[in-house]
Amino acid sequence: MTPVMAFALVGALGVGSQWLAWRLRMPAIVLMLLAGLMVGPVLGFFDPVRDIGPLMGPMISIAVAIILFEGGLTLNLHSLADAAKGVRRLVIVGAPVGWVASALSLHYVAGLGWPASWVFGGIMIVTGPTVIAPLLRSARLKRRPAALLQWEAIVNDPVGALAAVLAFEVVIVMNAATTPGHAAQELIIGIGFAAIVGAAAGWGIAQGFRRALVPEYMKVPVLFAVLLGAFALSDAVLHESGLLAVTVMGLWIANADLPSYVELRRFKEHATILLVSGVFILLAASMKLETLAMLDWRAAAFVACVILVARPLTVLLSLAFTGLPVREKLLVAFTGPRGVVLVAVAGLFGERLAAIGITDGAQIAPLAFALVAATVVLHGFTLTPLARALGLTGGEVSGVVLLGGSRWSLGLAQALQKIEVPVLIADRNRSHLRHAREAGVPTFYGDILSEGAEHHLEMAPYGMIIAATDNDAYNTLVATDLAPEFGRDNVHQVKRPGQGIARHALPPSLGGQAIGGDEGFAELDRKMRAGWQFRTPKISEEFTLTHWREMNPEAVLLGRLTPSGDLSFVADDPELKLPHDSTLITMVPPEPPTQD
Structure with missing residues (x-):
């Protein structure tokens, strides 16, 4: 298969799966997972490494960078300040508690080492804004529990990515540096430089757009060019720090109060749908049967531990003493679907960890697939009955x-x-x-x-x-x-x-x-x-x-x-x-x- 045919196949499978899911009213991620696994490890018809070649790695890195930038673009601090106290607690308290609980589950239940557990645990903070939105629409929850789930997904999307990036930078520096002092120096320089580059790129975009230095029809192309430049420049100083730079860039633009912010964000959402679909198909098709065979009883126990222990513990600790009704806390505690962003970022970091000698990194991708598939299917079928049993639905008819x-x-x-x-x-x-x-x-x-x-x-x-x-x-x-x-x-x-x-x-x-x-x-x-x-x-x-x-x-x-x-x-x-x-x-x- 030629690279051009491979790109066409990825686009057709990704977008086609999302369209079919819309027609069948099913979670799109399940169909994309089945499509990628079918053409990849099952039938052997499509092998991204073989059919696309050495460009696949940089393509996935850039796609993940754009996905993380769009995640940062959703985090408006003014909106967070206006949100309910429960939402702020889910972010401020829930993110670190969820990080620790997820890392402990990965280490003690799934059997991963501490470096891989801390990196993957950071990614698991993300609850999947692209997944939770259609679930909320179909369940028609009442305003407060719906707002809690929606805002947690939106805000924790960049927070989880940021936590994973920071943990990944620590792992990389600790493995490459000769002494602890050298490691700390490299980490401070790399993270500091990435934050400065991201903030400078965001400030430059905001100033250029606000002062009409960029015509309307060129705003999106200029945004993409600056995004890629910031990613490449930061990545040249510290490997993979470009992901941190683009996340900071998105945060800056989201809080710059630009008149064209809504249009930019909508375009980015459309681009992200395409990129997420493509990355998900590529990662699923790249899976090997022997890698999938790693999903033994420990993987099942890990998924059960996350759903039944880590997630409820995180939510109940976060919402303690907030005055929210117990039934609302229970609904949020047992609703935590993960989405394609988690799979895309986890797949990239898993490959990078394996490349630097951390063999546990190879297990991150299959565990991510298992967690996403289990949570999406489970919550997709149980959210509405659970909300109805708790009396938290807004009605059967739209x-x-x-x-x-x-x-x-x-x-x-x-x-x-x-x-x-x-x-x-x-x-x-x-x-x-x-x-x-x-x-x-x-x-x-x-x-x-x-x-x-x-x-x-x-x-x-x-x-x-x-x-x-x-x-x-x-x-x-x-x-x-x-x-x-x-x-x-x-x-x-x-x-x-x-x-x-x-x-x-x-x-x-x-x-x-x-x-x-x-x-x-x-x-x-x-x-x-x-x-x-x-x-x-x-x-x-x-x-x-x-x-x-x-x-x-x-x-x-x-x-x-x-x-x-x-x-x-x-x-x-x-x-x-x-x-x-x-x-x-x-x-x-x-x-x-x-x-x-």
Whole structure:
């Protein structure tokens, strides 16, 4: 196989596994693991060392550097300061306790030596932000336990990488130096230089972007060039210290309050998905059958010790005396899925440790694969039942956030409440929410895009956004900004005036899916004033959608709720097919007055 075909195969397997996992609603990491092992050690069809050659090592190093940079880019210290005390305790107390507990498990249960245990133990602090997010969406946890798990994953991602890098630098220097004094000198110089290089690169990017020294279309290329330069420069002074430099660079940029920070972070997230997929496939395909054979009873005992002892001990010690309910502590304690970042970093460090003569390094990669596969599968199937048993779920049906406290929004919210769909009406004008509060509909006063909404609004029960204010530009802004988070199919807005005219039409990348038929906010509000109402009829084999249309020729079909709890807002297409026992969400005109 040529290198070009190998790159194409890695891309197809990585992205294809993630797409298939999305279709099957399975953890992507499980399918990527199976795909990499199948084409690699099982079938022998793809061997990265043989088919890619000496470039594979530097490629993985650069990919891991970019992954760690993106991890540092997620750590905003202002957001951490605003987070709940429990989150801070999980980071400040939980990270070192988890490091020690993981290292002890690796040494005494898995049988690794202390150098490999401390390095791998640092990586195990990471709980997998790319894994926990889809689990939280599917489980629909209440806000506080969801925030604890989400923020712990986000913040500990760079913290765990940083701990592993520091431990790795200590191991390298201690093995290369001639005396303890020489080792300490090399370590201080290397780590200090890496921190200075990373901070200088982050400061330079922040200043250049803030002063408009870099045009908008070149910001991402310049960012990548500086990232690679900082990695290479630091790595030349102390081997693998470049990983520390890029992590510090990401931390600096994350806290520089750049106007283009969100765009940069989103692009980096997309790049990281590709890189994580590629690295995971490469590492899985590089595994040897004899290496996998190392996973004996000690590996199983190690995984059980991490899940049942190390993780609960870390969380319970961290959250002690915080005043959190016991059931929330238990849920967080027994939920700690590890992700592909752990596998990518562990695989790289394991190879480096083995290269400098620490034979235990060869066991790190298979142990990482075993831990990730076990935790993802276990928590993927147990989080929702466990949360439901503890009474910490936000509801079976995905809820809806309505922007704008108009008559139309209130009517739709009340109709959704009747069919037991969680709803929330948000508005920047307090007076617009008065009728919703009087009707008992949950409300949020403020901007849905504000930091206050991000940190204090319980969004876990809600999977859809409907922007229905009288400001079409604001509706488009909200729909565009929240589309990456909720998914473009789950973000809707009322029709914009002139949407079908070329000079007023916006690109498909802006705004959300249309709702309310061909009528904008003014027409929908006029109908509500004229007496139109929302109805939620149920169709069956006897009373089909066709029968409903015949009985209500002027009604507007907005959405439907299937018996399985799948809510969607759809256009009134004549070809639309709905399963029996679905509930329709409709607007019907007022009934004509009866003749006496």
